[in-house]
Amino acid sequence: MALTGLFLCLFLVGHLLGNLQLIFITGEEGKVAFNEYAYFMTHNPAVKVLSYLTYFSILFHAIDGLMLTIQNKKARPTNYAMNKPNTNSSTPARYMAILGTVVLVFICTHMVNFWAKMHFTNMPLHTITKSIEAPVGQDPTTGQPVVKELEVDYVYTTNGQYQESKVSLAEMNYSEEKYEIKKGTMLYDKTSGLKVAEGLKDLHSQVMTFFGQDIKGLPSNSNALLYVILYVLSMAVLGFHLWHGFSSAFQTLGLRSKKYVGAISMAGKLFAVIIPAAFAIIPILIYLA
Amino acid sequence: MSVLDSKIPEGPIDRKWSDYKNKIRLVNPANKRNIDVIVVGTGLAGGSAAASLAELGYNVKAFCFQDSPRRAHSIAAQGGINAAKNYQGDGDSVFRLFYDTVKGGDYRSREANVHRLAEVSASIIDQCVAQGVPFARDYGGLLDNRSFGGVLVSRTFYAKGQTGQQLLLGAYSAMSRQIGKGKIRMYTRHEMQELVVVDGKARGIIARNSVNGELERHSAHAVVIASGGYGNVFFLSTNAMGSNVSANWKIHKKGAQFANPCFTQIHPTCIPVSGENQSKLTLMSESLRNDGRIWVPKNIEDVEAIKQGTKKPTDLTEDERDYYLERRYPSFGNLVPRDVASRAAKERCDAGYGVNATGEAVYLDFAAAIERYGKEQAHVQHVESPTAEDIYKLGKGVVEGKYGNLFQMYYKITDDNPYETPMKIYPAVHYTMGGVWVDYNLMSTIPGCYVAGEANFSDHGANRLGASALMQGLADGYFVLPYTIGDYLADDIRTGAIPTDTTEFDEAENAVRSHLERLIDVQGTKSVDYFHKRLGKVMWNNVGMARNEKDLNSAILEIQNIRNEFYSNVRIPGKIDELNPELEKAGRVADFLELGELMAIDALSRNESCGGHFREESQTPEGEAQRKDDEYGYVASWEYSGNPSEPKLHKEDLVFENIKLVQRSYK
Amino acid sequence: MKLNLKIWRQNGPQDKGEMKTYPIDGVDGDMSFLEMMDMLNNQLVESGESPVAFDHDCREGICGMCSLYINGEAHGPDRGVTTCQLHMRKFNDGDTIYIEPWRAKAFPVIKDLVVDRSSFDRIMNSGGFVSVNTSGNTVDANSIPIPKDDADKAFEAATCIGCGACVASCKNASAMLFVSAKVSQLSLLPQGKVEAKERVLNMVQTMDDEGFGNCTNTGACEVECPKGISLENIARMNREYLKGALTK
Incomplete structure (x- = not known):
């Protein structure tokens, strides 16, 4: 429990740093940064190893926790008629299993909403609309090419470039489609049939849609407020879980001694407040933006 | 004609034990596997005996009435354990420990036994340290010592105020190891009810399983009784509630003589009685007398003012206080032996200077110690011109380090903060020097029935010095009994297992059953405690700190009355065959009601003052105890005649070849 | 009243x-x-x-x-x-x-308020001792100096009275404080270090077999312990256990 718990604490820090890009970098830059980050997290082999470790940790932590809880319940078949546990222990410490279960439910829904979409669905790609001057024909009188301002969508690709995307161009009836998208993210040259680039899934917009209210250019989401509230509540639960869990892990690993007990407990409490609070602030800001 | 043969080996005192050990018969390891030994009681003596005997290879069956062997009342000993290690280089030696113990016991103990005790004392410390007993240490990592009452050297090893606990847990751990190995079979919540004697030899016991009330037969080739002392005959004592004389009393009734029953130790530093419902008295370790000063007000008006609450003890100036121990005994001061300190407190309180509502309390004051230590610490820590507050703070820290747990205990019980106001203390029954008579081998007058620790009479004479009980218990169990019992068991290597389906076992079990039935069938109106309390009052008032012929005679009659009333009016609810604490208590009180009478008879027959036994008829003009060595230089050993009121006296003359008898003086 | x-x-x-x-x-x-x-x-x-x-x-x-x-x-x-x-x-x-x-x-x-705590004894029987015989022929008590701090800590752990309040107040009925007090005491002293690994593994095994719950570090035991046995002992036992489990 302790090892997986502490590993998950580390995971939280990493995850938080990634998420913070959502609010600290704005505009297209932020979108690029976040989606590149999302791409990195899903494609880097080292990260892959870490992520499998994380899945394992979550599962192990949950299953072991469940088993321990069952054992612990069995260890006291008859309960006290009168019990005052609050006189000798903190409430979060006594409700770790329940807090943990809530966190687990949160993790599941969270993964369905973001992780699974990122991994398994053809999420819209990261695109940008740019105005270009395009020749739309020849002036019959002067023979000069007619240039028109056109709005063109570009796909942002993994090599950091914007590639024209097919959709808007096709609508413009300007030229035949140059590219087609296969397998969700791959841009293929239509004529040659060769892969030209890979687009980035637009997780950023997914997040913004999920938590934001009527952001320009994105579909509106009438449940955003509910989602924000649930997310914030979940973070509060996570905070309580960490309030006990962080220092408890040190105790279990035998890393707590009289000399450091104060420091560890303080660090645990700071961690339990700061990390979930920082997580929670993100959807709030998105919602308010 | 005396039937008592103490079997003291020949030779010079300092060679007796080692020569004897070299000559006694040994049992070969293969044969030890076929020999069973029963040990009743798992305190320091019983626990260490059981562990050592199992270690040697005997099959041990150990019994205790508590739910775990770790709870025996040795655990409550606070102060320390003596050993002639001379680590402090202050002139201690085996001889000096021997001498102090014999003198402290007011020359009523057996020289050879005491010398042996002093000889093995050093091994006890080695043994306990090897077992992981965390004795107090100094900053160099070596063992620390402190001083105790009645001696002029620092030879007491200690573990804060919980030395008994640590030593007992050491013995318990040695037992645990053997239980884990299957060499000891532990019977907890079992109480010995009867000794089974086959062909004149102790061959087993009948024990009652307290959980289901079943009477069980257990056989063995030898039986060791280590069931502690009988201070609870006074109802209020520092003993545990369950401490009892029953195992001793049962073997006494089967033929083991009971020696010096009137020698009881009244400990000077206990928390005074607070009310009628009090069930026990709490000891404040004697070690407190190292630093605490005992006093009462000099003027009777101040006593009254304190009782009225118009004055506080801290209001009294130095010259308004009577540090009576320092006044009367300038050379030992507050560290006089227990009997002397107790009587001095009684003397002051009888004269009306007692400082609590009942008039039975004196002060034990730490203000001077706090100041002394505070100044010392200020010097050590280079505090320039410390204020009184600094000194108090520093001194309090030192005192807290030394006695913190005792001070806290006092505070919890009395609601008074002893750092700010002096403790109130008063003597209370604490230890019984008397017990079953044993020879040099620790065998009683029943062959094969050994008695160890407080349960026997041998080493402390008429008064036990502080920190000697732990020493004796462990010496008996670890280093004496395992040798001497082998000499006896050498005859039993071909005996084979003792059967329990014999008439001797039948008779013993039937006797137990009918006794328990008799008790439960009375169905009177009063609880067991009611009789126990009445007995205790009679004992305390007449067979307590000071005794005289008239009171002793009336005590004998009163005890007989209470005993008769007990058997006609006690009420014990429940059944025999279930967990029945009232029945357990009743069995113990029934035995106390007989023992109490024997104590009074013994006290009456010993018309001298010695140690804890103070006969008002025998005192010096200054009111000090007056011993009469010519008339009473013997062990009074009582044989049960079939009627508790008519015991038969045997005498074992005490011969002192190495120590010159003098009137004890601590002036 | x-x-x-x-x-x-x-x-x-x-x-x-x-x-x-x-x-x-x-x-x-x-x-x-x-x-x-x-x-x-x-x-x-x-x-x-x-x-x-x-x-x-x-x-x-x-x-x-x-x-x-x-x-x-x-x-x-x-x-x-x-x-x-x-x-x-x-x-x-x-x-x-x-x-x-x-x-x-x-x-x-x-019966009524009386419970059977012999499980504590069985834990002790499985390792709560130093395997030294009782002959008295051991080395002199002062031949191994022990730092005062270690001796004091060992003493504090050794003051456990085995009452079971830790188990009673633990929401999991865990006996960790009790077991760790003995493990700590003996692992802090040179005399006990020799068999420290077997001791902790055996005692923990017996503790689990007896049906005590697991420690979730709520700290209730330390608060309710009449002798103030510190949670530090549990940390020390966990350390000893890891050491034992990994190297034995």
Whole structure:
């Protein structure tokens, strides 16, 4: 429990740093940064190893926790008629299993909403609309090419470039489609049939849609407020879980001694407040933006 | 004609034990596997005996009435354990420990036994340290010592105020190891009810399983009784509630003589009685007398003012206080032996200077110690011109380090903060020097029935010095009994297992059953405690700190009355065959009601003052105890005649070849 | 003062048991809790009812025999005391007091408030000792100096009285504080280090086999422990256990 718990604490820090890009970098830059980050997290082999470790940790932590809880319940078949546990222990410490279960439910829904979409669905790609001057024909009188301002969508690709995307161009009836998208993210040259680039899934917009209210250019989401509230509540639960869990892990690993007990407990409490609070602030800001 | 043969080996005192050990018969390891030994009681003596005997290879069956062997009342000993290690280089030696113990016991103990005790004392410390007993240490990592009452050297090893606990847990751990190995079979919540004697030899016991009330037969080739002392005959004592004389009393009734029953130790530093419902008295370790000063007000008006609450003890100036121990005994001061300190407190309180509502309390004051230590610490820590507050703070820290747990205990019980106001203390029954008579081998007058620790009479004479009980218990169990019992068991290597389906076992079990039935069938109106309390009052008032012929005679009659009333009016609810604490208590009180009478008879027959036994008829003009060595230089050993009121006296003359008898003086 | 006692009555191990109410009058603040129980029992005996069975012995807080769960706390509302040292001045006139036995699978009820704590002994039998024989032929006690700090810490751990309050107050009925106190004591001393690995592995195994729950570090045991045994001991035992499990 302790090892997986502490590993998950580390995971939280990493995850938080990634998420913070959502609010600290704005505009297209932020979108690029976040989606590149999302791409990195899903494609880097080292990260892959870490992520499998994380899945394992979550599962192990949950299953072991469940088993321990069952054992612990069995260890006291008859309960006290009168019990005052609050006189000798903190409430979060006594409700770790329940807090943990809530966190687990949160993790599941969270993964369905973001992780699974990122991994398994053809999420819209990261695109940008740019105005270009395009020749739309020849002036019959002067023979000069007619240039028109056109709005063109570009796909942002993994090599950091914007590639024209097919959709808007096709609508413009300007030229035949140059590219087609296969397998969700791959841009293929239509004529040659060769892969030209890979687009980035637009997780950023997914997040913004999920938590934001009527952001320009994105579909509106009438449940955003509910989602924000649930997310914030979940973070509060996570905070309580960490309030006990962080220092408890040190105790279990035998890393707590009289000399450091104060420091560890303080660090645990700071961690339990700061990390979930920082997580929670993100959807709030998105919602308010 | 005396039937008592103490079997003291020949030779010079300092060679007796080692020569004897070299000559006694040994049992070969293969044969030890076929020999069973029963040990009743798992305190320091019983626990260490059981562990050592199992270690040697005997099959041990150990019994205790508590739910775990770790709870025996040795655990409550606070102060320390003596050993002639001379680590402090202050002139201690085996001889000096021997001498102090014999003198402290007011020359009523057996020289050879005491010398042996002093000889093995050093091994006890080695043994306990090897077992992981965390004795107090100094900053160099070596063992620390402190001083105790009645001696002029620092030879007491200690573990804060919980030395008994640590030593007992050491013995318990040695037992645990053997239980884990299957060499000891532990019977907890079992109480010995009867000794089974086959062909004149102790061959087993009948024990009652307290959980289901079943009477069980257990056989063995030898039986060791280590069931502690009988201070609870006074109802209020520092003993545990369950401490009892029953195992001793049962073997006494089967033929083991009971020696010096009137020698009881009244400990000077206990928390005074607070009310009628009090069930026990709490000891404040004697070690407190190292630093605490005992006093009462000099003027009777101040006593009254304190009782009225118009004055506080801290209001009294130095010259308004009577540090009576320092006044009367300038050379030992507050560290006089227990009997002397107790009587001095009684003397002051009888004269009306007692400082609590009942008039039975004196002060034990730490203000001077706090100041002394505070100044010392200020010097050590280079505090320039410390204020009184600094000194108090520093001194309090030192005192807290030394006695913190005792001070806290006092505070919890009395609601008074002893750092700010002096403790109130008063003597209370604490230890019984008397017990079953044993020879040099620790065998009683029943062959094969050994008695160890407080349960026997041998080493402390008429008064036990502080920190000697732990020493004796462990010496008996670890280093004496395992040798001497082998000499006896050498005859039993071909005996084979003792059967329990014999008439001797039948008779013993039937006797137990009918006794328990008799008790439960009375169905009177009063609880067991009611009789126990009445007995205790009679004992305390007449067979307590000071005794005289008239009171002793009336005590004998009163005890007989209470005993008769007990058997006609006690009420014990429940059944025999279930967990029945009232029945357990009743069995113990029934035995106390007989023992109490024997104590009074013994006290009456010993018309001298010695140690804890103070006969008002025998005192010096200054009111000090007056011993009469010519008339009473013997062990009074009582044989049960079939009627508790008519015991038969045997005498074992005490011969002192190495120590010159003098009137004890601590002036 | 007048009190309303609600006491667990259970006639035997198989009996179902229930809370019963007993009013009591004339309780004095200077009485200890067990003296109050004595008073109740004497009244019950003299009125022909069966007295309440409860464990107790030394009545000075050191034998560890007394064991009541009083008003929702092991050894009652006071700190640093056993039930026998708890005094009635901690209660007020008219109070209702719940008195229950220790509750744990490893501490089955024998009768009323009496529970069977022999599981503690079995844990000790599996390793709570130094394997030294009792011959006395060991090295001189001063031949191995032990740093005062280690000796003091070992002593503090060794002051455990084995009462079981830690198990009773732990929401998981875990015996970690009890076991760790002995493991700590012996692992801190050079005499005990020799077999430290086997000791901790064996004692923890027995503890688990006895049906105690797991430690979730709530710290309730430390608070309720009448002897103030520190959680540090559990950390030390965990350390010793990891060391033992990884290297043995």
